Amino acid sequence: MRGRLALLVAATTSLILVAFLVPLALLVRTVAEDRALHAANVDAQSFSSLLATADPEVIRLAVERVNLSDDHQLTIFLPDGTTVGEPAERTESVDLALRGHTFTADVDGGMELLVNAQDSTGEQAAVRAHVPAEVLHRGVDRAVLILVLLAVVLLAVSALVADRLATSLVRPTTQLAAVSHRLARGELQARADPAGPKELRDVGLALNHLAGQIETLLQQERETVADISHRLRTPLTALKLEAEGLRSPEEARRVEGLVEELERAVSEVIQDARGRSGGDGQTAARVACDAAQVVSERVRFWSVLAEDTERHVELDLAPGPLLVRVSPGDLVAAVDSLLGNVFAHTEEGTSFAVRLRPAPEGGAVLVVADAGTGFGGVNTGRHVLDRGNSKGGSTGLGLDIARRTAEASGGGMSLGASGWGGAQITVRLGPPDPD
Structure with missing residues (x-):
């Protein structure tokens, strides 16, 4: 934008200078002639x-005196x-002047002026x-050179002014774009x-207002999620107390383990919701975990x-x-959702496979396949990736x-068909940030 504004001003200034200086140069040439x-x-x-x-001798001496200068040369054509x-x-021009005409004409090397006259007879x-x-054309070249230099100076001044003007427009725009990118990265405090101009100041104020509203809405959403998750602690506590009262110690330990796992998941949801409310701009690029360890657990x-x-x-799990x-926590939730879908949407006794291997470009590839009914075809099953879409009566999340x-x-x-004819889900996880 800055370069385009400078180019626009330079082009406009050049056209104006040409429109004025060319006629002015022609005028200087005409005035000199x-x-x-x-x-x-x-x-x-x-x-x-x-x-x-005058006497002919006086005339001759006067003409010689005039011809001593380099401005012009006089020649008198007498009647004899x-x-x-x-x-x-x-020439014919001289004959025309002898017949009573006065005029100027172009000749080789300049111009001639012919004036009719009469002698003493x-x-x-x-x-x-x-x-x-x-x-x-004496002095014309110098005048044209001065005009060209003046045009160059005016063009340089206009380019400098245009650059200053463009900078006053581009710098606030660039700052607004930088703040927008920071907000997009999750830095809600940006x-x-x-x-700059009033219009750009209005845009800056509107962007700040929008960022404040986004921060407020996200804070309310996270607090709501955290509150809802926290409400689950009461029934979890009651369920844990009921599990302790089971007669079979083995069943009690199993149920308590499931309750503790559910309580851990709820706690992670609460911590994740409240931990992200600070708007510190932390992104997935700054976190990492050992996929082999998490998937194995x-x-x-x-x-x-x-x-x-x-x-x-x-199982085909690569060593860590x-x-x-x-x-x-995010990887645990992802793995649990994939394996939970296998148990929720296939009949008992249906086999499934879990494979984890390193990706050639870094990171890992996790494959979960089952021997169920699948997605009804690879192409038609793509809709199940959309949030809220599910044919099994679940939430679709x-x-x-x-x-x-x-x-x-x-x-x-990506989705596909397994070797058993069921569903196969392939998850590609990127490598951690080098820092």
Whole structure:
């Protein structure tokens, strides 16, 4: 924008300078020619009057004295065919002047001025003044050079003024863009310093107001999520007390373990909701975890339920550490959503497989496949990735959680068909930030 404004002003200034300086240069040239011809005309008219009264010798001496200068050269054509002064041919122009005409004409090397005159006997004579081209244009080159230098100076000044003006517009715009990018990265405390023209100041104030509203709304949303999660603690506590009263110690320990796992998940939700309310701008690029460790722990947890429902589990987990750009809590939620979908949407006894391997470009690839009914085709099943879309009576958030986690890490998620003919979900997790 800054360069375009400067270019626009330079182009406009150039057009204005050309529109004024070209006619001015032509005017200077015309004035110089008129000045030189006027001096020649004065001398020619003087000698046309002198021919009628002065002695021929006096005329000859006067002409020689005038011809000593370089401004113009005089030639007098007498009625008897002789000439006085600068030697010159008797041309058609001279004959025309002898017949009573006074005029100027272009000739090689300059211009000539011809004036009709009469000698002392009343016969027709002619006075010719030849003005060289260098005399006609004397001082024109210098004047044009001054005009060009003036144009260059004016163009430079206009470019400087345009650059200052563009800077006053571009700098506030750049600052507004920087604040917008900071807000997009999650730095909700970022604010613009309104500067520049009134319109840009209004935009800065509007952006600050919008950022404040976003921060307020997000704070309310996070507090609401945290409050809702906190309300679950009461029924969890009651459920834990009921589990302690079970007669079978083994069943009591199992139920207590499930309750403790649920309580841990609720606590993580509360901490995550309140921890992000500070608006410190922390992004997924600044967190990392060992995917091998997290996936192994979650598979170990779900394997107990798999044994109870007679499901065969195939595991192919790469040894750690296998660092990915995801926080441990987010990866736990993603893995639980994928494995939970297997138990929720397939019949008991359906086999499933979990594979984890390092990605060639860094990070990891997690594959969860089952022997269920699948998505009804790879292409038609793509809709299940949209939040809220589900045909199984669920909330439709499970796959969306996994997808958002994968995309936040710099990876992605895709659906397909497993070797058993069921569903296969591939999650690509990006590598952690080098810092």
